[in-house]
Amino acid sequence: MTAVPLQSSAAPAGLNVEALETARRVERNWMIAICSPSLILVGIIIFVPVGWLFWLSLFDAEGALTTANYMRLLQQPSYLKTLIMTFKVSFIVTIVCLLLGYPLAYLLSQLPRRAAGILMISVILPFWTSVLVRTYAWLVILQRRGLVNDWFMSLGIIDEPLQLAHNFTGVIVGMSHVMLPFLVLPLYASMKAIDRDYLRASLNLGANPVRTFWQVFFPLSLPGLSAGLVLTFVLCLGFFVTPALMGGGNVFMWSMRIEQTSRLYSNWGAASAMGVVLLALTLGILWAFYKLLGARNPLAKGLR
Amino acid sequence: MSDGLEIPIPHRSRLWLYLLCGTVMVLLVAPSLIIIPMSFSDSEFLEFPPPAWSLRWYQRFLESVEWRDAAVVSLKAAIATMCLATPLGTAAAYALHAGQFRAANLVQTILAVPLIIPVILIGIGDFFLYAWLGMNNTIFGLVLAHTVLAIPLVSLTVASGLKSYDMNQEMVARSLGASRLKAFLVITVPQIRFSIVSGALFAFITSFDEAVIALFISGGENSTLTRRMFNALRDQVDPTIAAISTFLVCLSILMLLMAQLFGSRRGR
Amino acid sequence: MTAVDRSPPVTIRGIAKRYGNTTVLHGIDLDVKPGEFVTLLGPSGSGKTTILMILAGFVRPNAGSIKVGEEEIVAMPPHKRNVGMVFQNYALFPHMDVFQNVAFPLRQRGLGTAEIASRVREALDLVQLGEYAERRVDQLSGGQRQRVALARAIVFEPRILLMDEPLSALDKKLRERMQIEIRHLHERLGMTTIYVTHDQREAITMSDRVAVMNEGRIAQLDTPKGLYGRPKSRFVAEFIGESSFLPVERDGTAVKFGGRPLHMAGGVVPGAGKQWLVLRPEKLSILNSQTDAALNQFQGQVKEVVYQGESFVCYVTLLDGNEISVRNYSRGDALARLPEPGQPIRLGLSPEDVVLVPEEEAA
Numbered sequence: 001m002t003a004v005p006l007q008s009s010a011a012p013a014g015l016n017v018e019a020l021e022t023a024r025r026v027e028r029n030w031m032i033a034i035c036s037p038s039l040i041l042v043g044i045i046i047f048v049p050v051g052w053l054f055w056l057s058l059f060d061a062e063g064a065l066t067t068a069n070y071m072r073l074l075q076q077p078s079y080l081k082t083l084i085m086t087f088k089v090s091f092i093v094t095i096v097c098l099l100l101g102y103p104l105a106y107l108l109s110q111l112p113r114r115a116a117g118i119l120m121i122s123v124i125l126p127f128w129t130s131v132l133v134r135t136y137a138w139l140v141i142l143q144r145r146g147l148v149n150d151w152f153m154s155l156g157i158i159d160e161p162l163q164l165a166h167n168f169t170g171v172i173v174g175m176s177h178v179m180l181p182f183l184v185l186p187l188y189a190s191m192k193a194i195d196r197d198y199l200r201a202s203l204n205l206g207a208n209p210v211r212t213f214w215q216v217f218f219p220l221s222l223p224g225l226s227a228g229l230v231l232t233f234v235l236c237l238g239f240f241v242t243p244a245l246m247g248g249g250n251v252f253m254w255s256m257r258i259e260q261t262s263r264l265y266s267n268w269g270a271a272s273a274m275g276v277v278l279l280a281l282t283l284g285i286l287w288a289f290y291k292l293l294g295a296r297n298p299l300a301k302g303l304r
Numbered sequence: 305m306s307d308g309l310e311i312p313i314p315h316r317s318r319l320w321l322y323l324l325c326g327t328v329m330v331l332l333v334a335p336s337l338i339i340i341p342m343s344f345s346d347s348e349f350l351e352f353p354p355p356a357w358s359l360r361w362y363q364r365f366l367e368s369v370e371w372r373d374a375a376v377v378s379l380k381a382a383i384a385t386m387c388l389a390t391p392l393g394t395a396a397a398y399a400l401h402a403g404q405f406r407a408a409n410l411v412q413t414i415l416a417v418p419l420i421i422p423v424i425l426i427g428i429g430d431f432f433l434y435a436w437l438g439m440n441n442t443i444f445g446l447v448l449a450h451t452v453l454a455i456p457l458v459s460l461t462v463a464s465g466l467k468s469y470d471m472n473q474e475m476v477a478r479s480l481g482a483s484r485l486k487a488f489l490v491i492t493v494p495q496i497r498f499s500i501v502s503g504a505l506f507a508f509i510t511s512f513d514e515a516v517i518a519l520f521i522s523g524g525e526n527s528t529l530t531r532r533m534f535n536a537l538r539d540q541v542d543p544t545i546a547a548i549s550t551f552l553v554c555l556s557i558l559m560l561l562m563a564q565l566f567g568s569r570r571g572r
Numbered sequence: 573m574t575a576v577d578r579s580p581p582v583t584i585r586g587i588a589k590r591y592g593n594t595t596v597l598h599g600i601d602l603d604v605k606p607g608e609f610v611t612l613l614g615p616s617g618s619g620k621t622t623i624l625m626i627l628a629g630f631v632r633p634n635a636g637s638i639k640v641g642e643e644e645i646v647a648m649p650p651h652k653r654n655v656g657m658v659f660q661n662y663a664l665f666p667h668m669d670v671f672q673n674v675a676f677p678l679r680q681r682g683l684g685t686a687e688i689a690s691r692v693r694e695a696l697d698l699v700q701l702g703e704y705a706e707r708r709v710d711q712l713s714g715g716q717r718q719r720v721a722l723a724r725a726i727v728f729e730p731r732i733l734l735m736d737e738p739l740s741a742l743d744k745k746l747r748e749r750m751q752i753e754i755r756h757l758h759e760r761l762g763m764t765t766i767y768v769t770h771d772q773r774e775a776i777t778m779s780d781r782v783a784v785m786n787e788g789r790i791a792q793l794d795t796p797k798g799l800y801g802r803p804k805s806r807f808v809a810e811f812i813g814e815s816s817f818l819p820v821e822r823d824g825t826a827v828k829f830g831g832r833p834l835h836m837a838g839g840v841v842p843g844a845g846k847q848w849l850v851l852r853p854e855k856l857s858i859l860n861s862q863t864d865a866a867l868n869q870f871q872g873q874v875k876e877v878v879y880q881g882e883s884f885v886c887y888v889t890l891l892d893g894n895e896i897s898v899r900n901y902s903r904g905d906a907l908a909r910l911p912e913p914g915q916p917i918r919l920g921l922s923p924e925d926v927v928l929v930p931e932e933e934a935a
Contacts, residue, residue: 035411
C-alpha cells in the first residue's frame, strides 16, 4: 500500500481489523435483537399512545389545529386550583413518608441481614398488595362507622365520629401508606451500602453516636434519600386510585381530572393536554434532579 | 466481621427509634391484614371485632356471575402476563448485563420508561390506541399492557440475580464447545432460576393487582376484578369487596412467601 | 508535633471472645512497653484483627482487662477511648476534603479554628502531604489516602496507635516504602503502636516485637530476630520465613539425623516430645569436594533448579527420601556453577544454624 488517500476512514491498519469489527457488530446485533421484543412492546404500548396524546392535545373538537386546550388550562382558574391541590398533597405525603420512612430504613440497615430480611416483609407485603385493597382497607378503618371511630367512641374519647375518610386526611393517610415502601426500599439499599468503617472511624476519632449520625451517616445517606424523595413526589403527582376513592369529592387531583374529563366529558383534547402537562412536570422534575445530582457527583463517586 | 449492630449503642437510648419503627411497621401491615377477619363479619358495616361471624360476603362473591367472571379474567391475564414478561425481561436483563454494546444505556432507559410515566397516561393512551385497533375490552390488549409494566420489574429482579452470578461459568461452557444460547440455558439459567422465578411472581402479582390501566381498557365481559372493585368502591362501600380483598391479600402473601422461599438474595 | 514522651504502656489480660460456639480468642495476655511497636502477626482467622477491634472498642470481649497506663478501658465506649486508628481501607470520609477529614477529631474536641488549622497543617506536613489540604478524597492515590488516614489518626495526639493492615491495599514497592516511612514516623513520635498484618516480612521489618498468633492464641511473642532464629514451635518456624523440616531422633542429650549425630552449637537442648530440625534454605551451603568436618552434611540429588532473579532455589531429594531446598544468592560465579537436575549434591549446615522445634508448642 503506497499512497493512502486523505479521506480514508480512521480505521487503523492492522491484522484482521475487518473480521474483528464484523464480529463485534454481530454480537451487538444479537444483543439488541433479544431486547427488541421488549423494546417494540414498550414502543407500542407507551411511546405511540403518549405521542398520540400529545398530538391529540393540539386539536380541538372539530379537528382544527389549536392551542385552545392548553390555553384553557391557563385561563380557567379551576385548573390552577387542581394543580395546587395536587402539589400540596404530593408535598405533604412526601414529608410524611420522609418522617416515617427514614428512621425505619435506618433501623433496618443497622440490623443483621437475617433480622432485617424478616422485618422487611412489613415493607414488602404492602408493596405486593393491590392499591385497591389497601385503599379499601383504610376506608373501612377510617370511615364514620369504621374501626377507629368505633374504638374511640367506645373508649369515650370522642362523642361524634371523626371525619377521617373521604377527605384530605384520608387521602394523605392512604397515599402515605402506598408510597412509604417506594421511599424505604431504595433508601435502605443506599444506607446498606454505607461502609460501616466510616462510622467506626468517626466514633474512634471522638464523635459520640449522635454526632456520628449527623456528621457522617446522614450526609452519606443524602444521595439515596433525595432519589427516594424525588421518586415518591413524582409518583404522587400522577397518582389516581387512592385520591379518587378517598377524596370524597373534596380532594381533586390532576389525575382524577384527567380521568373525569375523558370519561364524563369525552373531551379528549382537554384530557390529553392535561396529560401532557403531567408528563412534562414529571419528566421536568426528574431531569432537574438528575442534573443536580450530576453536580454532586464527586460525592456519589466517593462512596466506595 | 458480623454486619450487625456491632457499633455499641445501648438499646436504652434508642428506645424511641424502636417504638417509632415498630409503630410504622404495624401501620404498614395492619390494614391489609385486618381486612381478613373483618370479611367474616356478619354486619353490613364490617365491624371489628365482628358481632357475628358469617360467610355471607364470600357467598355473595361466589354466587355472583360478574365477580366470578372478573376473577377469571384477572387470573388469565396475570398468567399470560407472567408467561410473556418473564422471558422478555430475562432476555433484556441478560443482554444488558453480558453484552457489551454502546446502546446499552439507551436500552436501559427505554425499559425503565414504564415505571416513570404516570400510569394514568398509559391508561388513556392505550384506550385510544386500542379503540383504533379494536382491542379494547380484550384480554389480549390487557396482557400486552400489563406485560409492558412487568418487563422492567422482571428485568431488575433478574439483573440483581445476574450480578451475584459468576459469568465466567458461561464463558467456560462456551470454551468447551457450547453455543452461547446453549450455555445460557444449560449453565446460567439453572443458577439464576431463583431470580427468574421471583421475577415471574412479581409479574403475576403486578398484573393481577393492576387497577388503573384495567379501568380504561378492560370492560364489559372482560372486566378485571380490580376494575369491578374500583367501580363498586366509587359508588358505595360494598362489603363483598372485603371478601375479594381478603382473597387478594392472601394471594399477595402467598406470592411473597414463594418469592422469599426462592430467595433472590439468599444466594442459594 | 513533639515526641509523645508520655506514651503509656498497654496491659492486656485474659481477653476472651466467643461467637456462639466458636472461640475466637482464648484469654490473651500481652504487655506492650511504653513507646514500643508491637505487631500482631498471623493467618486470617487467627484473631489478630479481633484483638485490635476490642482495643478500639468496636467489639466487646466476653472477659478480660485492657489498661492503657493505669486506666482500664475495656468497658469504655469507642468515642471516649482516645486511641488513634488506621483502618484497612482508610475509611476517609468521602463527603469531606482532606483538611476536614484531618480536622474532624479536633473539631470533636472543641478546639478553636486557628489551632485546628495549625495542627492539621503540622500533621499533613509530617506525612508529606502539606499541599493537599484542599483535595477531595477521590482525587488521591492509594498511597496518599493511606497517609491522610495516618495524619488523621495522630493529629489529636492519641495515647496509643492502632493499625489494621493499613498497607495491604498497596502494591509491593509502595508498600515497602511505606513500611519504612511508618517506622520513621514511629521513631519520631514515640507512640505505643499495635500493628496487625498477615505479612511476616512486614512484621519483621517494622516491629520491635512480634506476637505470632494462631487460632486465637499467641504462639510466640519475641523480637524479629528471636522469632526467626529461635522459633519455639513448628507453626512459628513455618510461618516466619521459608523452611523445610527434617525429623530427628534423640539419643540421650544428643540428637541424630539419619543415624548420624548433629553438630549443634553449645546450649541447644532438645525439648521433650517429637523434634524437628528447621532447615532454612538460605542457611544451607552447597559443598564441593572440600568438606569441613565441623559442618553437618546432607547428601542428595538435585530435583529441580528455579532461577528467581536475585537468588536461585535448588530442590533436593535427600538419600532417605526427604525433600529440602537450598537458596543461594546470585553472587560472583554462582550462576555459572548452577547445579543440574539429576546431579548428586552435598549440602552443609553450620552448627550455629541448627534449630530444633517441637511438633506442638509447649502448653
